[in-house]
Amino acid sequence: MDDDYYYSQSSNDEDAGDDxxxxxxxxxxxxxxxxxxxxxxxxxxxxITEKSLLTMQMEDLQKIIEFLSLSESSxxxxxxxxxxxxxxxxxxxxRKGKEQLFLEAGLVxxxxxxxxxxxxxxxxxxxxITCNVCFDDxxxxxxxxxxxxHYYCNNCWTEHFIVKINNGASRRISCITxxxxxxxxxxxVRKLVAKKCPDVVCRFDRFLLESxxxxxxKVKWCPSTPHCGNAICVEDDHPCCEVxxxxxxxxxxxxxSEAHSPCSCKMWELWSQxxxxxxxxxxxxxxxxxxxxxxxxxxxxxxxCNHVRCICGQCFCWLCGNATGVGHTYDTIxxxxxxxYDDDKIKHIERAKRDLYRYTHYHNRYESHAKSLKEEIxxxxxxxxLINDSKSEDTHFKSFRWALDGLNQLKRARGVxxxxxxxxxxxxxxxxxIDDMRPEESxxxxxxxxxxxxxxxxxxxxxxxxxxxxxxxxxxxELSETSQHVTNLSSIVNRLCKEMYKCIENDLxxxxxxxxxxxxxxxxxxxxKR
Amino acid sequence: MLDVSRVQKELAECNKDKAISxxxxxxxxxxxxSHLEGTISGPVGTPYEGGTFRIDVRLPSGYPFExxxxxxxxxxxxPNISSQNGAICLDILKDQWSPALTLKTAxxxxxxxxxxxxxxxxxxxxxxxxxxxxxxxxxxxxxxWTEAFAKRTSVGIEEKVQKLVEMGFPEALVKSTLDSVNxxxxxxxxxxxxx
Numbered sequence: 001m002d003d004d005y006y007y008s009q010s011s012n013d014e015d016a017g018d019d020x021x022x023x024x025x026x027x028x029x030x031x032x033x034x035x036x037x038x039x040x041x042x043x044x045x046x047x048i049t050e051k052s053l054l055t056m057q058m059e060d061l062q063k064i065i066e067f068l069s070l071s072e073s074s075x076x077x078x079x080x081x082x083x084x085x086x087x088x089x090x091x092x093x094x095r096k097g098k099e100q101l102f103l104e105a106g107l108v109x110x111x112x113x114x115x116x117x118x119x120x121x122x123x124x125x126x127x128x129i130t131c132n133v134c135f136d137d138x139x140x141x142x143x144x145x146x147x148x149x150h151y152y153c154n155n156c157w158t159e160h161f162i163v164k165i166n167n168g169a170s171r172r173i174s175c176i177t178x179x180x181x182x183x184x185x186x187x188x189v190r191k192l193v194a195k196k197c198p199d200v201v202c203r204f205d206r207f208l209l210e211s212x213x214x215x216x217x218k219v220k221w222c223p224s225t226p227h228c229g230n231a232i233c234v235e236d237d238h239p240c241c242e243v244x245x246x247x248x249x250x251x252x253x254x255x256x257s258e259a260h261s262p263c264s265c266k267m268w269e270l271w272s273q274x275x276x277x278x279x280x281x282x283x284x285x286x287x288x289x290x291x292x293x294x295x296x297x298x299x300x301x302x303x304x305c306n307h308v309r310c311i312c313g314q315c316f317c318w319l320c321g322n323a324t325g326v327g328h329t330y331d332t333i334x335x336x337x338x339x340x341y342d343d344d345k346i347k348h349i350e351r352a353k354r355d356l357y358r359y360t361h362y363h364n365r366y367e368s369h370a371k372s373l374k375e376e377i378x379x380x381x382x383x384x385x386l387i388n389d390s391k392s393e394d395t396h397f398k399s400f401r402w403a404l405d406g407l408n409q410l411k412r413a414r415g416v417x418x419x420x421x422x423x424x425x426x427x428x429x430x431x432x433x434i435d436d437m438r439p440e441e442s443x444x445x446x447x448x449x450x451x452x453x454x455x456x457x458x459x460x461x462x463x464x465x466x467x468x469x470x471x472x473x474x475x476x477x478e479l480s481e482t483s484q485h486v487t488n489l490s491s492i493v494n495r496l497c498k499e500m501y502k503c504i505e506n507d508l509x510x511x512x513x514x515x516x517x518x519x520x521x522x523x524x525x526x527x528x529k530r
Numbered sequence: 531m532l533d534v535s536r537v538q539k540e541l542a543e544c545n546k547d548k549a550i551s552x553x554x555x556x557x558x559x560x561x562x563x564s565h566l567e568g569t570i571s572g573p574v575g576t577p578y579e580g581g582t583f584r585i586d587v588r589l590p591s592g593y594p595f596e597x598x599x600x601x602x603x604x605x606x607x608x609p610n611i612s613s614q615n616g617a618i619c620l621d622i623l624k625d626q627w628s629p630a631l632t633l634k635t636a637x638x639x640x641x642x643x644x645x646x647x648x649x650x651x652x653x654x655x656x657x658x659x660x661x662x663x664x665x666x667x668x669x670x671x672x673x674x675w676t677e678a679f680a681k682r683t684s685v686g687i688e689e690k691v692q693k694l695v696e697m698g699f700p701e702a703l704v705k706s707t708l709d710s711v712n713x714x715x716x717x718x719x720x721x722x723x724x725x
Binding site for chain 1 (some may be wrong): 533535536539540592594595596622626628629630631
């Protein structure tokens, strides 16, 4: 079953490799060997492809068919009405009883069949019957009687079905009789419509099939464009989680936009709108380039560390744009520190300007990390090549598995870091929580958060530096050392990410959990799919 | 395809007891079965009492499997009917329509709507506000509108036709023009002069 991907994602899973995909990558994408605590939640989800959609649906149908001994049609009516929640149906059955459960869904109880039989007998006693829709008389074999006991001529039923199907109401075609809530039996619909418009039957069947996605709280279409045809099914109703479709798209299951944790969906919505508004035209330059502090030319960073040298020779810090000396390491610049956002410094600037400046500050850092991430993803190719070239008898550092583990960790942490800036923008800004936190409280929390953010930033850059080395130029000793650095830094970065999430979840967002829940941090890097 | 035989049967059926039911339905013009005109008499004991309300009825090709489109031609002051264009907010004309309902039942439902407005689900927000906050003014306005618009067309229409014909306009044109402006003599004159 190549179509049926099954992912298990949890911080303390030994191996999530119950993936049926047999391309040999599975082993490569093992979790990094870390994790002492399992404070982060775990969740599971399944990718549903066009083919497995039917299988998944049949499983749920079968459960209801068996439990309540119903026909497939009735089971489907019940499931569609209850949003494909089998547990809920069983619970309602216990609490409200069969009668109420069926009535609400528009199903006619078997017991009522006696009444129908009465109807039926009066119905069968007649030889010529007038249809109450077209007012024409027909012999009774040109009539169909629905489970609710109402009967109309076949032509009128057919017309009614076709109009409903074309209006997109396939999933709940109710009886013609006004105020009768009974849902028409799908077999009768199929039989009658097939005689007149076979193509409409196809549409009807497709609508019923897709109901499993459309009318189901646990399943959503993958938002990829062009659409990959897949849907994602989560195991439980998670308020917020991030999932990866087998087409490669990583997205937030709650708001269907790109994965954005630790931003809440609300924050992300505001942020992406803001970026769209502000980055147009002239603002694009403002947020994507930095003027050189000496010659004022706009400079674009094309890779490497945050110590940038303009073509005029002037060095400056990419994060704050201020001139610096030449001496620097990958993560620090001699005599320079600018990661903290200093409110005092710009008190004299008028408010609008300050807001733009503030936005630019956060946006630049968000963008820089997003761009670094893009560059770093290119490293996958190199590392995978190295792994493929390595032999099984190679020592650990030559197998390059450490590099892949490290890169997975880097990718995850870089994402977290990038999205932590829009998070901070709203967490400590005036947009969302201005009335909920006193300024001193907000400042204190900001310092706490930024301290963790900077530690993480520093180690992420370090990890990036080691992984960016040209491995084949290194001696065995250097390679061995690098592998140790990468492994150590990976676990440090993982720990720092966790701590930052702990800070966000426990110290910052706890009072606002209801409206600002975030997808938990997954320490095992999300696997890259081809 | 419009179910012609059903519509014809409906017309006959509906007009059989129009004196009792207070609703009737006729062809709008010519023999086009998809464009009809219904009338309902204002329910007794309401501000609409004594008025005759004309309703434009258009049947979509999918009728009776799709709902008829209905709109008041006569101006009426009612929370669920637009005071501007006569659009109606009634569930059975939208998603609650059933092919087993008829034009007569729909018109009877409109009549029922006149006697029992639903201000919580308004079509005309201004009227609905007035209905809820200043009921006496609402009643007075609705009565005035009934007096001014729902009674005028039936009374004295012949006199108006006569007057305009005397001005030198052809009788057929005068009648159709008066019809199109809802019996307003001045507007009809304006229209006749400009055409």
